[in-house]
Amino acid sequence: MDLKIENLHVLYNHVTALRGISIEVKSGDFITLIGSNGAGKSTTLRTISGLVKPSLGTVTAQGQRIDGMAADEILKLGIAQVPEGRRIFKDLSVIENLRLGAFTRNNKAEVNQDLHRVFQIFPKLQERQGQHARTLSGGEQQMVSIARALMSRPKLLLLDEPSLGLAPIIIREIGKTLIDINQAGVTIVLVEQNADLALRLARYGYVLESGKIALENDAEHLANNDHVKKAYLGI
Amino acid sequence: MDLLVQSIVNGFIQSGFFALYAVGLVLIFGVMGVVNFAHGELVMVGAYTVWFLHAQHGVPFLWTILIAIVIVTAIGMAMERFLFRPKRNDPLGGLICSIGVLFILQIAATLIGGDGPSKQVPPPYQGTFVLFESLRIPVQRVFSIAVSLAALVALWLFLTRSKMGWALRAVAQDREASSLQGINTNRISMIAISIGAAMAGLAGALTAPLTNINPHMGHNIIITAFIVTIVGGVGSLSGAVLAAVLYALFHTMVTTYFSATIATISGLLIMVLVLIIKPTGIMGRSVSD
Numbered sequence A: 001m002d003l004k005i006e007n008l009h010v011l012y013n014h015v016t017a018l019r020g021i022s023i024e025v026k027s028g029d030f031i032t033l034i035g036s037n038g039a040g041k042s043t044t045l046r047t048i049s050g051l052v053k054p055s056l057g058t059v060t061a062q063g064q065r066i067d068g069m070a071a072d073e074i075l076k077l078g079i080a081q082v083p084e085g086r087r088i089f090k091d092l093s094v095i096e097n098l099r100l101g102a103f104t105r106n107n108k109a110e111v112n113q114d115l116h117r118v119f120q121i122f123p124k125l126q127e128r129q130g131q132h133a134r135t136l137s138g139g140e141q142q143m144v145s146i147a148r149a150l151m152s153r154p155k156l157l158l159l160d161e162p163s164l165g166l167a168p169i170i171i172r173e174i175g176k177t178l179i180d181i182n183q184a185g186v187t188i189v190l191v192e193q194n195a196d197l198a199l200r201l202a203r204y205g206y207v208l209e210s211g212k213i214a215l216e217n218d219a220e221h222l223a224n225n226d227h228v229k230k231a232y233l234g235i
Numbered sequence B: 001m002d003l004l005v006q007s008i009v010n011g012f013i014q015s016g017f018f019a020l021y022a023v024g025l026v027l028i029f030g031v032m033g034v035v036n037f038a039h040g041e042l043v044m045v046g047a048y049t050v051w052f053l054h055a056q057h058g059v060p061f062l063w064t065i066l067i068a069i070v071i072v073t074a075i076g077m078a079m080e081r082f083l084f085r086p087k088r089n090d091p092l093g094g095l096i097c098s099i100g101v102l103f104i105l106q107i108a109a110t111l112i113g114g115d116g117p118s119k120q121v122p123p124p125y126q127g128t129f130v131l132f133e134s135l136r137i138p139v140q141r142v143f144s145i146a147v148s149l150a151a152l153v154a155l156w157l158f159l160t161r162s163k164m165g166w167a168l169r170a171v172a173q174d175r176e177a178s179s180l181q182g183i184n185t186n187r188i189s190m191i192a193i194s195i196g197a198a199m200a201g202l203a204g205a206l207t208a209p210l211t212n213i214n215p216h217m218g219h220n221i222i223i224t225a226f227i228v229t230i231v232g233g234v235g236s237l238s239g240a241v242l243a244a245v246l247y248a249l250f251h252t253m254v255t256t257y258f259s260a261t262i263a264t265i266s267g268l269l270i271m272v273l274v275l276i277i278k279p280t281g282i283m284g285r286s287v288s289d
């Protein structure tokens, strides 16, 4: 799914979170937004998803203006988000969480097929499908969050720090999964503080600093940029 | 001994009403974040409907139960649409609006029925079951507990077996994350208040032949609903039902051996103790359990 963000400004009461960012994503692409705490990464994703309304600027998906649309309507266009902090339904079972990801879909056979597919990606979740989500480990909960987003069959997947708090081995697993999903045709926008991981996975990257885009380039180039190395890769 | 058994049975029958009151309050609070102070008045409107249509105008009792449910549900839906939705991000505003509705409904009841003595509805189902020679259970009460139980089971099935039920529990847990799943949270709020109000209307209709009907009857009901909800764990439906059973038994016992006033005062004390010692209640988590 093509996504175009132009001159986006977001205000929270009196705090300016975004001051005019423009991002363009082509269908099938894998891009990343990196930046430090408070740079505006989550705000960007939340605005795309319709949780936050911009004070200025536009968001266009597949040629259609979506800023101003309600979040549930935006999901129906094929834009799903794995939100910051997982936000799974902890008092519901794993399977209920996953089926809620497919809330807007009516074809039962297709939903069951996708359920089968996410269970192949995350076999752990199949074992634990009847358990309350709160009884899962942090990594498993992150898997639920990603699997839930996949259950809507998104064309564009937004992920907000999926690696946060996870063991390196699980991060690697999730990274592989994202590449598979992208190769299956899903456009991905990945927000990460783990810049090293993000720049290895994505094709193109944006560096956000205090609500503005400080740098953008192919991920490989960004990874070799002196400023990025110093500020985000710790080299 | 007979008195003890009799009051246990009466307590169980009473618990159906308590559960219906509390479940609606919990649903509305869980999904919409509003403490509905007018909940007792919704029950009162249900009771008035039966008094007015059945006792005054001879409409068959079963019909008036349905009509009571429809009227009270409509009031609930209007509250959501015109008060709670505009005040969605302002829980205090929603609460104050609900207090306004409380007064409006009390005044409406006074206008319709006058401010004289409490009204009575003669029980449509006469007769008494006698068990073990001395245990007496009026047919009217058996009817009310059977219908209450059926309503609670239907609600439980809806919440655990249907997609809309899951969505409702999801919205109660995380409104924003629910909207990210494509759930229209305004629609779910409407469903939640409809169910809560329908339960209140049903409770009011069922209780009409068993109680004194007056414009202020909602007062005791909301106190009961608060005690049950808080003891059960604010937001927990199964907790509310369990607490309804326990509190109804307790309340009936104390009423039998002492007085209703002492029963209510001790109930409030228990509520305060729960708030101090275990604020999450006996089950407390969320609408989902």
Ligand SMILES: Nc1ncnc2c1ncn2[C@@H]1O[C@H](COP(=O)(O)OP(=O)(O)OP(=O)(O)O)[C@@H](O)[C@H]1O
Pocket: A012, A013, A015, A016, A017, A035, A036, A037, A038, A039, A040, A041, A042, A043, A044, A084, A193
């Ligand atoms: N609900 C809110 N109300 C007020 N200010 C907010 C709100 N949400 C975010 N902000 C502010 O907006 C700015 C951007 O926040 P945002 O969450 O987008 O940052 P981020 O890049 O995702 O940071 P992190 O890496 O810590 O998650 C911050 O200065 C933050 O304090």
Ligand SMILES: [Mg+2]
Pocket: A041, A042, A043, A084, A160
């Ligand atoms: Mg963030």
